[in-house]
Amino acid sequence: MSKCKKCNLEILDDTNQCPFCKHVLEKATGTEKNSYPNARVAVKRFRLFSNIVLFLSILATCLCIYADYRLKPNFGWSLVVMLVLIYVNVLLRLSLVGKSSYQFKVLSLVVMGILVFVGIDFLTGYRGWSVNYVLPSGIIFIDGGILVLMIVNHRNWQSYMMMQILMILASIVPLVLMYYQVISNGIWTLIAFAFSVFLFLGTLIIGDRRARTELKRRFHI
Numbered sequence: 001m002s003k004c005k006k007c008n009l010e011i012l013d014d015t016n017q018c019p020f021c022k023h024v025l026e027k028a029t030g031t032e033k034n035s036y037p038n039a040r041v042a043v044k045r046f047r048l049f050s051n052i053v054l055f056l057s058i059l060a061t062c063l064c065i066y067a068d069y070r071l072k073p074n075f076g077w078s079l080v081v082m083l084v085l086i087y088v089n090v091l092l093r094l095s096l097v098g099k100s101s102y103q104f105k106v107l108s109l110v111v112m113g114i115l116v117f118v119g120i121d122f123l124t125g126y127r128g129w130s131v132n133y134v135l136p137s138g139i140i141f142i143d144g145g146i147l148v149l150m151i152v153n154h155r156n157w158q159s160y161m162m163m164q165i166l167m168i169l170a171s172i173v174p175l176v177l178m179y180y181q182v183i184s185n186g187i188w189t190l191i192a193f194a195f196s197v198f199l200f201l202g203t204l205i206i207g208d209r210r211a212r213t214e215l216k217r218r219f220h221i
Contacts, residue, residue: 057085136192158214
């Protein structure tokens, strides 16, 4: 058990540095009211909870597949349940025990959600609603989230420019699908592409020198 004199906190983890200020810790001589919780215990609890959910999901999937086989419906509804349970487990793994950045977590969860809806669309006879509406809506949702984060984190707004470029590339995918007539209703596709492009252009123009400096730093030009 150690103590950070700078933060006046008691650290329960087995570490030599304060998790807040990175100050070198000293051995605590007594019990303090202000204490930093043991992060390892919390992580173990989250991991145990996610493992229990994973086991229950596998059990539920097997039972649904058996029931689906016995009932023999027109479509495999058990596969729909399996896709939803896979997404729930990915959600828990990324949000509770994942060590990736929140930007990667949000992007991964939205992409996984879109794939789940596309899979459900195919399993239920494919009417095209997943690629016509869900896919571009997911892109619009991420773009809107980037805009909100830039406003909230206005001191470091330029760090979101790489995600903006990534979303422009992602919004091209629905355009390609629309060109090959996979997407029949292209209004949301065009809105998603326009949102991505104008969000980046607005950041580049309004951000001026700071935005150009960020691009030079990222692409080494």
